[in-house]
Amino acid sequence: MSVQRAPVGPVAETASARRDLSGRRIVAKRFLRHRLAAAGTVALLALATCCFGASWIAPYPRNAQDLLTGARQPSIAHWLGTDDLGRDYLSEVLYAGQVSLSIGLCVAVLSTALGTLVGAIAGFTGGWAEEVIMRVTDLFLIVPGIAVLALALEGLGPSPVTIVLVLTGLGWTVIARVVRSQVISLREKEFVEAARVIGASGVRIITRHLLPNLVGVIAVNMSLAVAGAIILESTLSFLGFGIQPPQSSWGNLLTQAASLVGTPKAYLLYAPGAAILLTVLAVNFVGDGLRDAFDPQGRK
Numbered sequence: 001m002s003v004q005r006a007p008v009g010p011v012a013e014t015a016s017a018r019r020d021l022s023g024r025r026i027v028a029k030r031f032l033r034h035r036l037a038a039a040g041t042v043a044l045l046a047l048a049t050c051c052f053g054a055s056w057i058a059p060y061p062r063n064a065q066d067l068l069t070g071a072r073q074p075s076i077a078h079w080l081g082t083d084d085l086g087r088d089y090l091s092e093v094l095y096a097g098q099v100s101l102s103i104g105l106c107v108a109v110l111s112t113a114l115g116t117l118v119g120a121i122a123g124f125t126g127g128w129a130e131e132v133i134m135r136v137t138d139l140f141l142i143v144p145g146i147a148v149l150a151l152a153l154e155g156l157g158p159s160p161v162t163i164v165l166v167l168t169g170l171g172w173t174v175i176a177r178v179v180r181s182q183v184i185s186l187r188e189k190e191f192v193e194a195a196r197v198i199g200a201s202g203v204r205i206i207t208r209h210l211l212p213n214l215v216g217v218i219a220v221n222m223s224l225a226v227a228g229a230i231i232l233e234s235t236l237s238f239l240g241f242g243i244q245p246p247q248s249s250w251g252n253l254l255t256q257a258a259s260l261v262g263t264p265k266a267y268l269l270y271a272p273g274a275a276i277l278l279t280v281l282a283v284n285f286v287g288d289g290l291r292d293a294f295d296p297q298g299r300k
Contacts, residue, residue, distance in 0.1 A: 037289020
């Protein structure tokens, strides 16, 4: 009677790589079956390509003024019209999108990284360290975000870097709580106990065993953080605390056109508002698709 042994060495590594590849294919198929998520991904890629490629795509240079032209409604020469300074509005919206999308992406990446780190440490260590970390997190949660942002930007200046840092400082708390709860549910699992038995350090257990099982949760929260950061930046700019001229963002353009409702120049509201709406909807659709794709109990 022969005993079948488990593969070792290169054979085991090859089998593990094949399983990982198969898992990624399953996730990709689930995501692509979510039609709204696929459409949202295409819309985001198209929008990002147009905005960050504005140097080649925009019909006119940034801030190219023609005071003799002034504000004119959409035409063949200017698809979205021109503003009071005679600037082509399509070009200005594309260049403004660079600022808004950059802030959203940077805030999402930084706040997710910080929140994941804090949540993983709190959930894995437990005890008094967890209590201290979570009480600090709760303190940040109850602080009124808009008020803190307004005060910070008033004191430090409304530059894009300042906005990113302040939004990151307030946006890491949600993902920290989510990651902590997930780590608490995983830290007593058999594979974590096995890693402890063979002498793996806490850092190795977190980075090699716990966080890979939280990729879905982290990806979903990061995608939603992009939308939240863009909305907050637009709100701040609309209130006058965000990006200031001569720099432009979508919220900044909305602020400049806020008094034009009901006038012939109301068309200046539509493009930046539609860009914000499209981005937020697309990001939320992508987040829903990622959640379904990474759900181990997802529908077949």
